[in-house]
Amino acid sequence: xxxxxxxxxxxVKERVAQYRDQVRRRLSDELIEDEFRIxxxxxxxxxxxxAYMLRIAVPYGLLASRQVRMFAHIARKYDRGYGHFTTRxxxxxxxxxxxxxxxxxxxxxxxxxxxxxxxxNCIRNTTSDELAGVAADEIVDPRPYAELIREWxxxxxxxxxxxxxxxxxxxxxxxxxxxxxxxxxxxHVIKNDAGEVGFRVLVGGGMxxxxxxxxxxxxxxxxxxxxxxxxxxxxxxxQYGRRDNIYKARIKILVKAIGPEEFARQxxxxxxxxxxxxxxxxxxxxxxxxxxxTEPAYETLPATDAEYERLKAEDKGFANWIKRNVKQHKxxxxxxxxxxxxxxxxxxxxxxxxxxxxxxxxxxxxxFSELRVTHEQNLVLADVKQSELxxxxxEAKAHGLATPNIGLLTDIICCPGGDxxxxxxxxxxxxxxxxxxxxxxxxxxxDIGDIELNISGCINACGxxxxxxxxxxxxxxxxxxxxxxxxxxxxxxxxxxxxxxxPSFSAxxxxxxxxxxxxxxxxxxxxxxxxxxxxxRIGITPFKDFVYASPIKxxxxxGEDACV
Amino acid sequence: xxxxSKPIKLPEKTPVSNTALIIxxxxxxxxxxxxxxxxxxxxxxxxxxxxxxxxxxxxxxQAQRAALQGRKELGVWFxxxxxxxxxxxxxxxxxxxxxxxxxxxxxxxxxxxxSIAYNLRARLxxxxxxxxxxxxxxxxxxxxxxxxxxxxxxxxxxxxxxALKGLTDFSEKYQxxxxxxxxxxxxxxxxxxxxxx
Numbered sequence: 001x002x003x004x005x006x007x008x009x010x011x012v013k014e015r016v017a018q019y020r021d022q023v024r025r026r027l028s029d030e031l032i033e034d035e036f037r038i039x040x041x042x043x044x045x046x047x048x049x050x051a052y053m054l055r056i057a058v059p060y061g062l063l064a065s066r067q068v069r070m071f072a073h074i075a076r077k078y079d080r081g082y083g084h085f086t087t088r089x090x091x092x093x094x095x096x097x098x099x100x101x102x103x104x105x106x107x108x109x110x111x112x113x114x115x116x117x118x119x120x121n122c123i124r125n126t127t128s129d130e131l132a133g134v135a136a137d138e139i140v141d142p143r144p145y146a147e148l149i150r151e152w153x154x155x156x157x158x159x160x161x162x163x164x165x166x167x168x169x170x171x172x173x174x175x176x177x178x179x180x181x182x183x184x185x186x187x188h189v190i191k192n193d194a195g196e197v198g199f200r201v202l203v204g205g206g207m208x209x210x211x212x213x214x215x216x217x218x219x220x221x222x223x224x225x226x227x228x229x230x231x232x233x234x235x236x237x238x239q240y241g242r243r244d245n246i247y248k249a250r251i252k253i254l255v256k257a258i259g260p261e262e263f264a265r266q267x268x269x270x271x272x273x274x275x276x277x278x279x280x281x282x283x284x285x286x287x288x289x290x291x292x293x294t295e296p297a298y299e300t301l302p303a304t305d306a307e308y309e310r311l312k313a314e315d316k317g318f319a320n321w322i323k324r325n326v327k328q329h330k331x332x333x334x335x336x337x338x339x340x341x342x343x344x345x346x347x348x349x350x351x352x353x354x355x356x357x358x359x360x361x362x363x364x365x366x367x368f369s370e371l372r373v374t375h376e377q378n379l380v381l382a383d384v385k386q387s388e389l390x391x392x393x394x395e396a397k398a399h400g401l402a403t404p405n406i407g408l409l410t411d412i413i414c415c416p417g418g419d420x421x422x423x424x425x426x427x428x429x430x431x432x433x434x435x436x437x438x439x440x441x442x443x444x445x446x447d448i449g450d451i452e453l454n455i456s457g458c459i460n461a462c463g464x465x466x467x468x469x470x471x472x473x474x475x476x477x478x479x480x481x482x483x484x485x486x487x488x489x490x491x492x493x494x495x496x497x498x499x500x501x502x503p504s505f506s507a508x509x510x511x512x513x514x515x516x517x518x519x520x521x522x523x524x525x526x527x528x529x530x531x532x533x534x535x536x537r538i539g540i541t542p543f544k545d546f547v548y549a550s551p552i553k554x555x556x557x558x559g560e561d562a563c564v
Numbered sequence: 565x566x567x568x569s570k571p572i573k574l575p576e577k578t579p580v581s582n583t584a585l586i587i588x589x590x591x592x593x594x595x596x597x598x599x600x601x602x603x604x605x606x607x608x609x610x611x612x613x614x615x616x617x618x619x620x621x622x623x624x625x626q627a628q629r630a631a632l633q634g635r636k637e638l639g640v641w642f643x644x645x646x647x648x649x650x651x652x653x654x655x656x657x658x659x660x661x662x663x664x665x666x667x668x669x670x671x672x673x674x675x676x677x678x679s680i681a682y683n684l685r686a687r688l689x690x691x692x693x694x695x696x697x698x699x700x701x702x703x704x705x706x707x708x709x710x711x712x713x714x715x716x717x718x719x720x721x722x723x724x725x726x727a728l729k730g731l732t733d734f735s736e737k738y739q740x741x742x743x744x745x746x747x748x749x750x751x752x753x754x755x756x757x758x759x760x761x
Contacts, residue, residue, distance in 0.1 A: 003757045007748060010736050018733045022703065030726075038673050039703055121673070151738040151748070157710035158682055158741060161675025227739070227747075238679045239647070273687055278746045279739070285749040291756040 001062050001370060002147050002292045004112040011154070012109045015116060019043050020102035027099065042160065044092075044118030045101055049422050052096040054104060055118040060128035060146040060170070061089030061373040065360040068371060070111045072356035078104055083356065085341060085349040087413060087464055088167070089127050089373040090118055094420050116154055121162045123153035123234070127169045129177045130374040133293060134336055134382045136328040140189040140197050142172035144290040145226065148281065152227050159234045163241035164249035166234070167206075174493075179375060181205045181213045181495035182467055184251045185233060190220070198222045203233060203263065204255030207461035211497040212252045215260035217267060223286070227279040232271035236263070296368040296383055301333025305387040320404040320442060321393050333386050337366075339379040339396055340403040340411065344436040347429040348414040349377035358399050366392050376413055378406065408445040409453060409518075410436045413464050417457030417474065418481070424457035426474025426481035431455055431510050438511035448518060451531040452490070467491045469532045470517060471498040472510065483510055487517070487543055488535045501544045508554035516547045585724050587705070587716040588693070590731060592724055595717070597639060597664060599697055600624065619666050619697075622646055639664035641697060644676040648683040651690075660692030664715070669698035678711045685712035685742045705730035712742035 004012070019039075026036040037047075044055035056071075071091055075083050078100050079093040086092055096104070108114055117124055126149045133141045149168060153159070159166070171178040172189035180186025186202035199221045205214030221229050233251075242248045255263045312319050327336040339359060342348050351359075359379055363371045366388055367381035374380060379401075384392055396402040405411045412435065415421065417428030432455055439445060454468030465471035471486040482504040489498030505513050518531075520543045525534045535543070586595040597617045602608070608623035613632060619639030625632060632638060639662050642648070654661040665684065667677040677696065684690045695715035696708050705716055709731055718727040740747045748754070 005754055005757050007736055007738075007752065007754065011734060011738070014734045014736075035672070035701065035703075121675075154738055155707075155734065156739055156741075157707035157737075158678040159675070160707055161673050161678070161704075163675075235679050235682075239676055243674060243676075277740075278750055282749065285754075288749070288754055288756050 001064060002059070002143075002289070008112070008151075009109075012112075012114050012116075015043075015114060015155075016102060016105045016109055019105060023098060023102050038120065040101075042117060042120035042122055043101075043105075044090075044115035045096070045098070046119060047422070048094065048420050050420070051094065052098055052101065053092050053094050053420065054096045054101060054115060055086070055090050055092040056108060056113060056115050057118050057125045058090050058113075058373050059150050060126055060132070060143060061130055061375070062143070063371040063373065064111075065363040065369040065371065067111045067113055068356050068360040068363065070108065070113070072353040072360070074104055074107065075353035075356065082350055082352045084347070084416065085351065085373050085377045085379070087375050087377060087415075087462060088118075088125055089130075089375055090125055091373070092416075094416070119165075120160075121164050121166075122160045123156065123162075123166045123168065126150055126153070127167070127178055127183075127375055129171050129173055130372040130380050131177060131327060131336055131382065132172065132372075133295075134329050134331070134334075135173050135175075135177075136330045137174035138172055138330065139174065139191060140172040141290075141293060142170045142178075142187075142189050143293045144286060145172075145187070145189060145199075145223065146170050147289050147292070148226065148285070149230070152230070152279075156234075159238060162234070162238055163243045164246065164251075166237075166251070168230075176492050176495075179464070179467065179491045179495075182207055182211070182464070182491070183214065185230070186214045187226075189223075192220050196222065199226060201229070201233075204252040204260065206250050206252040207464060207466045208250065209247050209459045210250075210252065210256075211461070211466035212256060213495050213497065214252075215255060215263075217260055217264035224281045225275060226281060228274045228277060229267070229271055231274060231279065232267045235270050236266045240266075295331075298331050298334065298383070299385070301331075301385065301387075303332040305333065305385075308386050308389060311390045315390075317397075317404070318390060318393055320446060321397075321402055322389065323446070324404045324406045324408060325402070326389060329383070331383075335384050335386050335389060336380055336382045337384045337389060337392060337396075338374070338406045339381065339401040340405055341378050341401070342405055342411045342436070343400050343403045344410060344440045345433065346400070347416075348412050348432055351379075355399055355401065359401065362392065362395065376406075376411060378411070404442060405445060407450050407452070409439050409448055409451050409514075410445060411453075412436065413452070413454040413468065415456050415458075415462035417455075417463075421457060421462075423460055424474060425459075425476035426457050426483065427507070428455045428457035428463060428472075428474055431472060431474075431483065431507060434507070434511050435514055438515065448521070449528075449530060453514070454489070464491070465489070466497050467495060468498060469535065470514065475504055477504070481507060483507065485513060485517075485547075487540045488532070490532050499540050501540055502548055505552065506554065509552040512552045513547055516552075517543050520546045586695070587718065587724060587728055587731070589714055590728075592728060599641060599666065599717075617663075619664060619695075622650055626650070636663075638662055639666060639695075641666035641668055642677070642680050643668050644670055644674050644680070646680070648680050648688055651684070652688060655684075655688045655690055659689050662692060664693040664695055665690060666695040666697045666717075667713070669696060669700055669704075672699040672701050672704050674699075678707065681708070681713055682711040682742055702727035702730035706733045710737070710741045710743045 025031045168185045169178040169183040170187040182205045188200040201218040202214030325338045372380040414432040418424040452469045455472040456463035456465040457474040467489040473484045484504040486498030608627035617637040697717045
């Protein structure tokens, strides 16, 4: 994976010093909070309900074991013993003291990490495919390009105070695993007929209050022009994006307002001034970065391992885990194993310090000391020998990290919600937990099969509810927490935005709502049809009719439900 | 400790007029330019432009061009929603048609001024003094300098000598802008680091 050279080290070191001085000036009142807030946000420090939250950048989701051990250390020394992986492949800590935040950054710098631009109206951490470099369906490894974008966007002087936050995702596979359609810019690394590498460029996708899928503004951008073309997009947006209304400030609103064709034309015009200039990438520069992403020392192995096949046939638990949590690898005899952070009873994406140390050990022993974070908030060991999967499974299971539920009902994407976040209208974690408890039976989950259940505690959509097959959105009605349900959203190659089924529900009704939706699916599905395909085939009406057919009684009316 | 928001004590009108000190070419210097801002009810056509070193709104320059053209000491400032191309004609034959061009930052978080500055320099070839005025603070100066500003009228309630430090926050940068025409990969020999843990 990428390693810092003297320039990266220097820039991050100077950032720590700059930030430390900003904190000092805040504490001595030289900076007022309104001035400091924007500075600390550009360094990932949010003031939440109970304390500060620090979001640390995990560039395109790649981690080395020594970095994961640093997270464990930070969790113990500066937080309450755990961290939370996010849908932007980052990690955040929820109980941070302002005075200690510069020290955390200094410690992170020792393992080549930072919190630069993990919040604020700037270019955020670029996300990518968690199976980059190992996926069987990969066309081009997106990681070198993701790193080039990281360097280009880090402290870009012109684009630090954009109208709103700006997110880029990059994918290089047949299957889009990076949710590129719901990003401000989505890049698909592809090859043209001549075999040359370039990008298909989508712009103006997003979630939040106005969910929109990105529009393609260029079908093939030769890779050398990546930086100047991104610069052109950002310059148009910086000048013409709305700044009068925070809810209309994302690039998607600009693209929608003037139309993708006109937006593309403006970008093209801007680009002509800088195209072929010094920002044009060189073969040498691509090679310098690509050298960090060469293949590890794979052994030559048979495509199948007899002992592995035997164990799979004998041990149903192992077979379940293989079926859901293990993905095909491009190298014979290897596999990518997903460690589920969605065990029932644990907030989705949460991980303890001990588990962090443990997964770092697993990475060292099974997967060339590397880990990846998925935007579904799980972890991946990308290079595991098939013959070692059983031993890995046993170990992971003993630490609560082998729930065989990847892509299933309880693999819920969920934001921190009202328990932590000051933006939230409603809690999201307890909803995820109640649903997980109700449908904890793994055989039932395997029978339901592929389904994406996403929960956001407010319209900002950190829990990606718009693209959940079932989406749940927390809303505030007269001070009480309610939940709106949508159906038919999807990410990936056939992305779609879910449709709201009707009036919202109370927290206690939610497990029954999900149960009724699943009943309709089970009754209506044809053979191996996935939930999303049934919804697409029959529409939302049958689901809607059944969910609202009779009142949903709640056994207990307590807490927020007791409020009228 | 949590630092809660305190009441903001922003001056009623950003005091760019009569700024006694500015940062120019990396040093603090005295300054006797005045920024003309239209008061309520005043129009670009009707406002009286006082004599002396004055920086007028772009719209005033455009409306009163005939009268102002002969002045030796004249500057023009851009609002953040104005485009640098408005001065395309002026800059066509003269890379410094005014003694100073200023760009206003109504709030420091309004980043349009960065693109205005960049394009004034890079696209339109302006070579004279480019001054940031308005909500100009220490922690943005590094970026402002990078996109082409060489003068900074730091907000009057801030210590300008302290703000000067903002120009040297970083000694290296990855990407090109006005100050560095070449990105790092064209300037430095960067070798792939080989480290085995």
